[in-house]
Amino acid sequence: MGRPRSKLTTLAEGQRFVGTKDAAALLGMSVSTVQKLVETGVLEGWRTNGGHRRIPMSAIERELAKGRDVRPEVLAQVLRVLVVEDNAVMRAAYGQMIRQWGSQVQLSYAEDGAQALLALAQTRPDVLITDLVMQPIDGRLLVRTIRANDQLAGLRIVVVSGVLDGREPHGFDARTVVYPKPLSFDRLAGYLDAQVQAIAISKGLTRELK
Numbered sequence: 001m002g003r004p005r006s007k008l009t010t011l012a013e014g015q016r017f018v019g020t021k022d023a024a025a026l027l028g029m030s031v032s033t034v035q036k037l038v039e040t041g042v043l044e045g046w047r048t049n050g051g052h053r054r055i056p057m058s059a060i061e062r063e064l065a066k067g068r069d070v071r072p073e074v075l076a077q078v079l080r081v082l083v084v085e086d087n088a089v090m091r092a093a094y095g096q097m098i099r100q101w102g103s104q105v106q107l108s109y110a111e112d113g114a115q116a117l118l119a120l121a122q123t124r125p126d127v128l129i130t131d132l133v134m135q136p137i138d139g140r141l142l143v144r145t146i147r148a149n150d151q152l153a154g155l156r157i158v159v160v161s162g163v164l165d166g167r168e169p170h171g172f173d174a175r176t177v178v179y180p181k182p183l184s185f186d187r188l189a190g191y192l193d194a195q196v197q198a199i200a201i202s203k204g205l206t207r208e209l210k
Contacts, residue, residue, distance in 0.1 A: 016057040023055040027063060027121040030149050040136040042114040063118060078106045079196050080123065084116045084130035084142065085109070085160075094129070097185045104196050113137030117145065120152065127195055129188075132161040140171075147173060158191065 020038070023045075024031045035053065037043035044059035079101070083094045091109050098107045108125070110116035112134040119125075128146070132139035139159060146152045159172060162181035172178060179188060 017054040018057060018060070020053045020055065023060055026060050028151070029117065029121045030145075033117050033121075033145055033149070036137060036141075036145070037114055037117060040114050042118060042136075063121065078104055079127065079192065079199055080106045080125040081108070081127045081129065081192065082116065082119055082125040083107065083109050084111075084113065084128065084134070084139070086111050086131065086134050090131075093185070097189060098192070100189070101192070101196055105192070113139065113142035113145075116142055120146070124152070125155065126199070127156045127158065127192065129158045129160060132159060132163060143172060143176060156195065158188070160188075 018026070020031050020034045023043075024034045027034065034043065034055070038045035038053050038055065043055060043063070045053055045055040047053055081098065083091060085091050085094065094109075095107060098105050108119060108123075110119050113130075114137045116128070116130065117137070120128075130139045130142055134142075137145075139161070143157055143159065146155060146157065157172075157176045159176055159178045160181060160183050161178065177191065
């Protein structure tokens with residue numbers, strides 16, 4: 001006998017549930033990411049007596065709803081930057097620096113790695129800037145999870161850390177830039193400006209090809 005085709009589970013009260021594989025497909029993330037989010041309590045879910053994880057559709061729908069007002073044609077015209085930082089003062093500093101580009105840069109925040117993974121499931125930023133020391137998912141685990149996801153292969157990552165000096169081997173891949181703390185915002189601004197210019201050039205070439 002073949003396996004049942006229906007993957008939705010309905011309990012007596014009428015609430016629908018899915019397993020981690022289907023939740024991952026709906027949210028656009030890997031199964032391992034969904035498992036981490038459930039284990040850390042960021043995404044509602046639990047284990048059955050048989051050891052299987054179950055996630056209510058209502059929780060998935062809430063996450064999907066967060067990105068419904070984003071217009072893809074608008075996002076394609078700007079540099080999308082996601083800052084992962086648990087310090088409110090640092091988040092404010094990032095915001096002040098990025099205001100210089102106006103509407104050319106769209107900035108969003110996550111307070112830890114778990115929130116960042118949920119954000120990545122909704123939108124695809126061009127650049128992710130992350131601290132290392134965070135709970136429940138720290139920066140190293142966040143970077144490893146992203147690099148293991150083929151859908152995020154092109155994501156540019158900047159690690160900002162007080163425990164790395166940017167000169168010694170840090171264990172990240174060659175695509176990951178490491179800036180030590182205290183952060184030189186001029187240096188980071190130069191990096192972001194290069195990304196903004198790259199998008200502008202890409203848009204110009206696209207128009208010429210049309």
